[in-house]
Amino acid sequence: MDFARSAEANKRLHDMVPGGAHTYAKGEDQYPEGMAPVISHGRGAHVWDVDGNSYIEYGSGLRAVSLGHAHPRVVEAVRAQLDLGSNFVRPAALEVEAAAKFLATVPTAEMVKFAKNGSDVTTAAVRLARAATGRTVVALCADQPFFSTDDWFIGTTAMNAGIPAQDVVSFPYGDVAAVSRLFDTHDVACLVLEAATQTDPPEGYLEGLRDLCTRHGVVLVFDEMITGFRWSEAGAQGVYGVTPDLSTFGKALGNGFAVSALAGRRDLMELGGLRDSRERVFLLSTTHGGETHALAAAMAVMDTYAAEGIAQRLHDLGARLAAGVRQAAAAAGVGTHVVVRGRDSNLVFATLDQDGHPSQPYRTLFMRRLIMGGVIGPSFVVSSALTDTDIDRTVSVVADACAVYRQALDAGDPTPWLGGRPTKPVFRKQA
Incomplete structure (x- = not known):
């Protein structure tokens, strides 16, 4: 995968925007070095970066986009308001x-x-x-x-x-x-x-x-x-x-x-x-x-949840994903190191070292392998736009990532698989 255009866009962002993003949780430091895509557009549960790479996306908009990007009902409601003033x-x-x-x-x-x-x-x-x-x-x-x-x-x-x-x-x-x-x-x-x-x-x-x-x-x-x-x-x-x-x-x-x-x-x-x-x-x-267009979006969201049973769908999709990830991790011998936690509609993953402690280096390794496989997200929080095919593809990528994770655990050091500095927690004293 090529990230040349994203790298240039990240540099320009840092030159003009403190931290390179308007939300710390979207910062370049939250992703493996050299693998912090800058997004061009999204549709449903998929996004594309400025280099043309495509991804299945989780944690969309930091959990804000639960229906998927450019949801037709929401877009239509917003568009209807724009012509009326906002x-x-x-x-x-x-x-x-x-x-x-x-x-x-x-x-x-x-x-x-x-x-x-x-x-x-x-x-x-x-x-x-x-x-x-x-x-x-x-x-x-x-x-x-x-x-x-x-x-x-x-x-x-x-x-x-x-x-x-x-x-x-x-x-x-x-x-x-x-x-x-x-x-x-x-x-x-x-x-x-x-x-x-x-x-x-x-x-x-x-x-x-x-x-x-x-x-x-x-x-x-x-x-x-x-x-x-x-x-x-x-x-x-x-x-x-x-x-x-x-x-x-x-x-x-x-x-x-x-x-x-x-x-x-x-x-x-x-x-x-x-x-x-x-x-x-x-x-x-x-x-x-x-602002009328934002309130129209909210009304469309509430209507969609009620009409399509979205809350239950989020739980069902998350349950399918969690089961697949746990099975893949166990099969690779890292079931106690790559851990899925949370309510099915709001899943996160923990990456633990040899001693069972949370590890930023192992998180970096795991995220890096996911991105290389076309899966992006700081969590496994689902949107209702995901399909069974998306979930199956994600589980396959997780299985490959877990195989590399096992190699790193056996070596006792994930450094050779990081590609650079590890990801960092948002709340810290020094940049």
């Missing part, structure tokens, strides 16, 4: 329809406000909780990787340069007693977490959090950026039957178009409205939050 001095009629459709899709929410990205709506939830409770402390799940680009979260990561100390405490996922102790020692405004991650929550866990938050007057916030439309159309709360006070959605909501949502209890949300007598909260005020 942003006006007053709300568009489409905003009424979009809000109504969202609240019908997520029936646990009483009000919704749209924005463009997940960081803004999750920060708005924190702001709302602080205003409603009169407290400042945010309790954040320590075992989950990302909630916002804003200071209250980034200040807790390794990339905290330029950020003052934040009033944030953390708690481990799955331990109700730890949260109870936290509430006994801190005046917490809100508890922020993903309701589920790689596995289902322990029995009674979410119910326990709900009860604790109610008793202590803490606002319970579910980040549904990933679980929304992947666990179900209504997110994890729709699967587990536990209603948060506030929840935030994005990613798959727009199938690649920029739209996110803050949803929740009316009495909380009205703090940011015009019909409440309490002190006003500057909740969300985004110039582009009501």
Whole structure:
């Protein structure tokens, strides 16, 4: 495979864009050296780079494109709006329809406000909780990787340069007693977490959090950026039957178009409205939050999920992929080193060294072999556009990658198979 044009495009990006990408998770450092394709276009579950190489793609748009690229129903809805104008001095009629459709899709929410990205709506939830409770402390799940680009979260990561100390405490996922102790020692405004991650929550866990938050007057916030439309159309709360006070959605909501949502209890949300007598909260005020083409995309996504059973299809495709990858890894003798984890609709892969520890060098080896076989992605997160043929092809490429993985393990050093420096974690002190 030739990556000459991608290499030149990456160089130009680094010259003009800090980090060479507008999202750190899409950075060149997340891919094997010399094998960071720059994408030309995509269709369904396939993408092509500027060198003409084609790939089966996973983790599309960092989990945002769950229906596949250029989905006809979404494209048609967007195109219909473009001729009508996209942003006006007053709300568009489409905003009424979009809000109504969202609240019908997520029936646990009483009000919704749209924005463009997940960081803004999750920060708005924190702001709302602080205003409603009169407290400042945010309790954040320590075992989950990302909630916002804003200071209250980034200040807790390794990339905290330029950020003052934040009033944030953390708690481990799955331990109700730890949260109870936290509430006994801190005046917490809100508890922020993903309701589920790689596995289902322990029995009674979410119910326990709900009860604790109610008793202590803490606002319970579910980040549904990933679980929304992947666990179900209504997110994890729709699967587990536990209603948060506030929840935030994005990613798959727009199938690649920029739209996110803050949803929740009316009495909380009205703090940011015009019909409440309490002190006003500057909740969300985004110039582009009501862009009609993005809201049309979201409405088309919700319609497609309902009409075609997309959530179930994502689970079915993921189950087929996970079974194939596990079988291929076991056959190559690396079943305890190349590990598929997560809900079937949201699969990730772990690459472990001889001692069973996560390894960036072995991740690099594995990703390199996948790319060479025409499979790209930082995960095995599926889109509904994948076919059985795509899955079978992926499993075949994984089998070849696992054979090389076994050679590296036997040699005790993956370096000869890396082709350059290893991939790197996003959150680190030095570039």
